Amino acid sequence: MLQGGYMGKLLRINLTTRQHVIEDIVAKDFQYFLGGRGLGALWYWREIEPNVEPLASQNKIGFFTGPLTGAPLVSTTKFQVATKGPETGHYLCSNSSGYFGPRLRQAGFDALILEGVCEQWTAVVVENDTVRFIDDKSWQGLSTFEARKKLLNQLPDLKWATLCVGPAAENGVVFSSIFVDDGRAFGRGGSGAVLASKKVKALAVRGDNTLPIADAEKCKEIDKNARKDLKISREKHRLLGTAQLVEIINELGCMPTLNFQHSWKPPEEVQGVYAQTLRKEYFERNYACFRCSVACGQSAKVKLGEFAGAASRPEYESIGMLGPLCGLNRMDAVIAADEVCNKLGMDTITSGNLLAMVMELFEKGVISADENEGLEVNFGDGQAMLQMLQFIAERRGLGKIIANGAKGIIEARPEWKAFICHVKGLPFPAYDPRGFNGMGLAYATSARGACHNVGGYTVSGELLSDNYDRYALKGKGELVKSLQDNRAYVDSLGICTVVRGAYGFGTSPPPDTLLAVTGYDFAPHLMIIGERISNLERSILLREGIDRKDDDLPPRMKEPIPDGPASGHFISDEMLNEMLDEYYGLRGWDQNGKPLLKTLERLELKEFIS
């Protein structure tokens, strides 16, 4: 029935024994969970015991592609990681663009699982169905960039894709990321630390297989139309990228500023980190992922001044969290901090949040430089920020505590709880939910902690709906559920979310793309598949002890925003509970956030998780 879109194989590498096996993936798993995030969640349910410690050898890490990853269509670049994440201590899913997913399929696999632990630092090289290891003590200490360079230097000059971790991961920083190729990352949740706990510094993959496609001619036609459709998106994203949101979110009064003490600053103060500033003063070229005509990435370099030479591709979230959140309205310092995070291999969103916490603690006199090897870190001090990032990666000074993430910090210093905005251990992205109540519900219920992707990006919906506005409570449950289920299936397809509109992958997707690639009419089932994945992830969290008590927002959200366009707004416990009740009801969950038996039966999920 499935004529294309899948290789049908999983590569499992045991790092302890150095053996690998190739396993079949049954068609039913694809039909019910699609691939990518869905397949990752199913694998996680089956193989990761609830009491496994994230950085223990029993934890495993899996990479999962979707039916469109590497297909001959525009922007078929995405793949997913699933593992128990050290930042939250629970289920983690994360997605990335880049070439690794498509190359994994060329090697012949839909998924790659790593289990066990190596005796010494190694790089794993997968070429078609062969696996080899490059053991070398000198992998240790290399930055992500250096590791990639060293790895590629040792491989024949072919089309390799790579994953690398940096020194932060080696030191068990719980928010360390996996760097994909030369510019993308599995940013959130600490998958880098899991890889490093297995002493894997890097992976490379390539292959000579071709993904079977049910109707190649039809694919050509769909690709042509999608590229045409993407012209507007291309213009919109190429020129100014996602950095445009700095101005937009600030004007809406929801820009996290000075560790969420404010949510807005006058434009003349913030314009130093606007997209227009990035373009005018620092832009070098656009960057594109695998087969992408949009090329939304903005490669930027600082040419002059104290941060001269720094280079990165800053996205909105990184600019927001390393910029205004830290009182830094200078793009040169933001680029420098972004680059340091990339080299060390740390998530920019969590890094920005925890730097801002340190800055506020200094501002309020709660901590002093004595506790931090003499380094004082104040709001707006770019140089101190770079040094503090280094301290975190090396676990020096306050970095010893910060490296353990929000949960670890609160355990060690409960009195700092009021200064960290997180849900389930994952700090907030760059939208203050007090200005968009739906974002609050999205953060509270997201399967991996506070997240605007898995949780749902409600901002547009809350401005465009005819039924409610951004400060209403009623209707937000429906909006968030729909966004989450939609995102869950898109994350399982292997396609970039920026371009999904060109294929119509919204709530009523057309059949053509998946029919052409797989030969199977997935379209009528896609939102149900998304809902099934959401419920599977919730079942995983419940098994790990997460329930309604954890679908919460931090204390600062209960205080009114002091100034700006959303001034006076807050989300109290009562407000959140009202939204949660609506959301749980629509999901078919009980009052504690547990899927009812009839919900699991309706979604045909029971047979997979009993």
Add this chain to the structure above:
Amino acid sequence: MATITIKFLAGMQTIAGKTSVEISVDSDSQVRNLSDHLQGLGFDPESSDTIVVLNGRGLGQWAPDRRIQDGDELIIFPSISGG
């Protein structure tokens, strides 16, 4: 007459060629008439690529017959989500 400000954010500045504009509208103008003004400036408020906000709330969230008031502020920006 009422004077309103229209701010063009981010990518919309490229289209408008300016960051903001002040326009005067008849004192009996209503929210439903704003679309015509925006179209006159080269923007389609119905487009899924464009978001229009009046005084902090989505344009479509105001009653169509709400009277335009002196000092009302419209912001217009591209529909985009973060990375």
